[in-house]
Amino acid sequence: MRVTSAFCRLLRLDGTRVREVSFEEAKVMVKVALKRKKLVCPECGFETPSRYDTRPVLSHWRHLDLGAWELEVVAELRRLACPAHGVVTEGVPFARRRARFTRDFEDLVGFLATTMDKTTICRLVRADWDSVGRIITRVMGDHLDPGRLDGLFEIGVDEVSWRRHHKYLTLVSSHRTNKVVWGSEGRGAASLDGFFEDLGEERAGGVTAVSMDMSAGYAKSVRQEGHAPKAVICIDPFHVVQLATKALDTVRRGVWQDMRKLDEAAAKRFRGARWALLKNPTDLNDEQAATLRKLRRKGGELWRAYTLKEALRAVFVGDLGEAEVRELLDRFCSRASRSGLKPFVTLAKTVRKHREGILAAVRLGVNNARHEALNRRVRMIVNRAYGFHSAKAALALVMVTLGPVTHVLPHERLDVPGG
Ligand SMILES: [Zn+2]
Structure with a gap:
């Protein structure tokens, strides 16, 4: 078997052909070419057969390590003119938009982040903590259950500090599933207003009870017309x-x-x-x-x-x-x-x-030991998020760990032989 064919089977990068393999200092470089003729906008999926210009854009991604070797995928990409997004570099099937890592690499990091601390994960995958933060933000975006806001009855809302100097996240959890279903930066009524906006009036009508602490902000938002004015407000013991x-x-x-x-x-x-x-x-x-x-x-x-x-x-x-x-x-x-x-x-x-x-x-009885335990786990995860520079990353860590997220590891993907 030729080296290029062997790497093609080894890496299983969707929609690519391996052109060249070279070894550099502590790194394996794999040059690939896309199989598809059409160019696809990475933002919206718009397809076109025509290039914007002939200038190639050299791009590279980290893929899963090969033994002790770091593996880098390189490809010459083309540019297209998208009616909605202007001139952009085409998207690739094996990596998320704007990512410098392949989907397989990111899915693995997303899974590890649910149980590993900062030092361990950074050492294992050889990436810095803020890169890990951006990776899990993308993993969350891909794997979060889109139906997470359906059928909510009894919910809890809470604020947690994710960094010193009064940086907060507002989190909403479902008492039935004991999962964090929604989160946003900040705290108080304005933050919870965002939740009701995402929920919409019809689904909000199904909410029967909202539990919270004694700060008045959240109660004000629940009471507002169009939110859940009829829901019983419970104070968590x-x-x-x-x-x-x-x-x-x-x-x-x-x-x-x-x-x-x-x-x-x-x-x-x-x-x-x-x-x-x-x-x-x-x-x-x-x-x-x-x-x-x-x-x-x-x-x-x-x-x-x-x-x-x-x-x-x-x-x-x-x-x-x-x-x-x-x-x-x-x-x-x-x-x-x-x-x-x-x-x-x-x-x-x-x-x-x-x-x-x-x-x-x-x-x-909306306040039970399970809810308190979830609350404690949230605080533990948020402590681990210390050191992130963005609220988005801290929130993503909470969601990939305690939210309705299904993690799929590279070998568990349906199209993997033996997976
Ligand atoms: Zn587009």
Whole structure:
């Protein structure tokens, strides 16, 4: 078999013939030619038999490695005049538009990105993190389920910070499928408005409940005419508990700062108390449990704050009915507002204001452990996205990992022998 024929079978680049194979330093160069006579616009698929000019455009793409060798595909492309896009270089069947990698290479990277951290993936595929970001953005565009916004009933909306300096993503998930179905840059009402625009009035009419945290922005967008004004707004209990944990941490910091003024050594020892206080009591290790017992004996403000946080958490731990939750919630609010602890007085006010929304979540059961787990996974993925320079890439990482995306690896494609 000739070398060119062998490479043709090895690489399986759609619609090409291998013309020449050469070895360079740590790289195999494979020159290919397109089989098709017609020129195709890479933006819209417009076809024409005529070239715009005779000047060839030399293009190259990274393909899957060949053993330890990097493999580069090279082709001389032609230019065409598209009525919609002007003079463009023709598209190729084996790579996505504007990509410097083949589809096979990108599909592999998209799959790896769902489980691998930045350092590992960059080392393995020999690409920088921003290139990985652009690759997964294209993979997402190709493999995202087009029906993801059909048949939504109960949805959750949430904001996550994907980078320092208040850079946020707004994400919408389906409670039924437990997948992230939509996302956009930014947060607040304006971002969620974009979701309802994509959803359209008819599909929005099917939305019965929307769960969220206590920031008012999203509720405003849901209430708007043409969006989902009849949907029940639910406040996720785990967001309520998160606020209590924050209030406790504020009290703890205050106590620690007072302590530092009096006794530096004691303050240093006290620093270890943080996790003993903030973690769930069942998750503590022996040392942390001992610290917690010490804090209980000491009593005072900090212990009062701790028992308040735990009281609020306990409201949502069991599978209590709406009436019981209402009673416990009210009891918590009156205790918190009389506690003399400023962060808890504020918290009581917030909980009272959103009482109906919290109870609706309990009543409809839209807030379950699965949803909280998805929320936690979103945060984990978004942490991995740190280091991306664009919100688009961060969002793509969330979608290829937690969205309705079917990953197809090069050997799983239908046209692969044995695949
Ligand atoms: Zn075009």
